Amino acid sequence: MFTFLRRRMYTSLIPLIIVLFGVFFMARLTGDPTNLYLPVSATPDQRAEFAAAHGLDKPIWQQMFDYFSGVIHLDFGESLKTGQEAAGMALKAFPATLQLAFVTLLLSIIGSVIIGCWAAYRPNSLADRFSSLLSMTAASVPDFWFAITGIWVFAVVLGWLPTSGTGGVLAWVLPIATLMIRPLGVLTQVVRGAMVSALSAPYVKVARSKGAGDLRVVSHHALRNAAAPALTVAGDLAVGLINGAVVVEAIFGWPGIGKLMIDSILQRDFAVLQAAVLLTAVSIFILNIVIDAGLALLDPRVRDKATV
């Protein structure tokens, strides 16, 4: 097990390092922050002074060296916009994204298991059709459209929910509903497919012949075997949720890491962008390890194959 995890950590570290290099260079492709932070009339001397004060006058390789040596010493630099520590800003924003992603994923799993099992157990039932609809919606409707439509219907027309913000439980509903569409649609299809296979497997027939009831067959026999593919997909979706809450956070004014990234890109706040991406990448790295460990626990073949 530990060999398996160690090997997975090594392989996951490579994309993490690529991301770090990538974000460093791509952040700089957005342009020179001097144009944003100094007035249009700034003299060449003022521009040079600003660049020197923020290390932007150094060759790119030296900036990169400074950045990585700072990271090793847990110094992620300061925000150009606020002067605050970049790491502090990222750490402050991250819990908001985690909360949103966690609740979304949890509700998606619960919903997909219920709908997927029902759909698999009763093909062509209402649940089966609903799962197809969810799947199609997830594939075809952009988050942006769903968010705006949700605001219009539930906040403006019906007046049931706030349009945005973070105050109170009701403020969670629209962002979570928007974020849930894709994972719920995908997971429901996965659970349904896995359950259809599992319900037709010989061990289920054996269980039935021994007198097991429908609920017991689904929950104790079929669902356990259908859980592995669902967990794999859920893991990927969790990564996507942390990484992809950007649109939802921007529209709903949710002060999470996605919104911080967007703001940092627009403000060319390199240090904050780098800290936010690094934090997200590390979280995804840890999440991947946890998912792999979970899969290995559920299915011995996974770790056996990996440790051979």
Next chain:
Amino acid sequence: MQIASLRSPRRRLSGALAVSAAAMLAVSGCSVANTTQGESASPDTLRIVLPQEPPTLEPCDASLTATGVVVRSNITEPLIERDPNSGDLQPKLASSWKQVEPNVWRFTTVSGVKFSNGATFDAEDAAFSIKRTFNGAIGCDVNGYVFDDSKTDVNVVDPNTVEVRTEKPDPILPLRLSFIEMVPRTTDADAKVREPIGTGPYMVDFWDSGQRIALKANPNYHGAAPQYSRAIYQWRAEGSVRAAMVTNDEADLATSLGPEDGAGDLGTAYVNNETTALRMQATDAPLDDIRVREAIDYSINRDGVVKALFQGLGKPAAELVGKGIVGYNDQLTPTPYDLGHAKKLIDEARADGVPVDRTIRLIGRTGQFPKINETIEAIQFSLSKIGLNVKIEMMDTSGQMQYQTRPFVPGSGPVLLMIMHGNQAGDTQFTLDQYMLSDGYQSTYGTAAYDKEIVAAEALTGEARQDALAKVLADEPTKIRQYAYIAHMEAVLAKSNKVDYQPNSATGDEMRLAEMTHATSQND
């Protein structure tokens, strides 16, 4: 492997459920914000939603729209204010002012004014604030925008008198000074401040970076206390979300809306000071031929753009400044839409060897104004019909700014740049210096003769000034034609029925909270 075998599925499931339940409780129990909707929905609190967070609240950067709308005349005040409706200058922290020599102006400061920290305001603070703005080390936006980095000497004559001496006579110095916000002499002169101290009706309560800014009434304010004791600014990028916040009673005011954002009856359209135009980079072929630039001007369907795309919110423009600005020329008429004439001009240029087939870049800024994408596409379509090869490039603000301000991107080729210019100051000089002088910060072309005409007009005062500036504007299309003017814009502001407020041309840059009162029906 051993771990797995020791755990039964039942225990694993119940464990997972317990962890999930605990996590759910934890999540639902803690809010990501530090206040709730209820707290900010007090009747004495104004809730305002802006398109973006102010990058700074530094008073010397108040000429930045996003900063000025929160800071100016709310937290800090200038010596003199310009009435956005009449254009007249009115006393604020200066009770009077006069030109004592051709290049010297003297300002008398009012007595009995205190900053929000309790310190008394006097001429020393006024001098400090002016000098701080000119301090190149902190790079004040106002300095370049309003003063063009000109040399200025400031002296305190007595505790109530401050004198400003300029290199050359400056007939509009009081107007320029209306852009300098007064701060106490204890303010850091060598670094920008995050939470300014001022004499305005409000002071910063807290700034929760990324989420909101709260202001509260300044207990030391020298004027009548504002009706609303608090103001909370939030920001949402989507116009439809901002409008929905007002219709859903989550905000009292939402700014920078488009006609399609859904403010409905709560939306108020008003003329702002913005004008849209295409800036033609006349230094590169084929735009270096005035016939090509004229043809581009003739191929813009201004009426169609305003009617179909802006839903009537705007007026076709014939110049870069709007009504109410000193120098505005009310005799000018927009260039007519005439594709036939435009095509004829292009054909003539082609016959003379002008490379009219060369690709021209049409650069726009995403989200600069509602329907900008459609406007740019409509212009490209017209230009293709007259035989020009135009490629659209939409950029974010920072990308587009590299083409809008000096130093320009070298080797950029022929560029048509969509610009939107707002003259906040009320005098055409601020437009001409930036956009028309051949070396203006936002100008790509000009001639020595036209520069001379501009400088001569700017030295005048009174009626002569108005007439000369108006002539400069009238001459631009014939002598230079760097711009194809499109429209004088109108903005939409969504306002709750609970608030009385009349937006004006300056609202986008300076939204005075003290002018907002409880609606009459609310007081009954």
